[in-house]
Amino acid sequence: MPFRTFAATFIALIALSACTPKFPKPDPEDALVGCWSGEDFQPEYQRTVKSLINRSADGSFHIAFIVNEQDVLKIEEGQWHRKDGIYTTLTQRVGGRPVDTRHALYTDVYDIQSLVDDVLTLRHQKADLSFVARRVACTAGSTSPSGTRPGP
DSSP states (O other): OHHHHHHHHHHHHHHHHHHSOOOOOOOTTOTTOEEEEEEEEETTTTEEEEEEEEEOTTSEEEEEEEEETTEEEEEEEEEEEEETTEEEEEEEEETTEEOOTTSGGGEEEEEEEEEETTEEEEEETTTTEEEEEEEEOOOTTOOSTTSSOOOO
16 A cells, blocks of 8 residues: 555656746856845735845756745745746755645745845735845755754
8 A cells, every 4th residue: 555655756756846837047157046035025924034045057046935044944946947037936845845836826026126235125026025034155965044953
């Protein structure tokens, strides 16, 4: 029985990955590449939370939503793309588990309102909310603004 469950899960993951749109890789010189930290209202949590996102030049991203240094609410991973002043993310994993990327919930589209020095302002097109992030130093495996991995 465990093998059947594993096989079914493996087949489902392959099927989902076949349906996942592929974004072109960003220009390695793209100013959005790197680590950015913000603190904004998140409708999903009905509160202000900190976030730390690491956008890689290979088009992948890793974001942690944080209440405090010891309390990570959620970690998302996926692909990102920027074109003509539009920044788009496609979340592929939440908490390390694959998601159905065909669901609109996992695609977010933002207008880039400004990118001045190390301050980025985005407006989420659907939610009509603005988010401000500041560039921070990236450290290996960082998931919090202090560069440490919260939790045990």
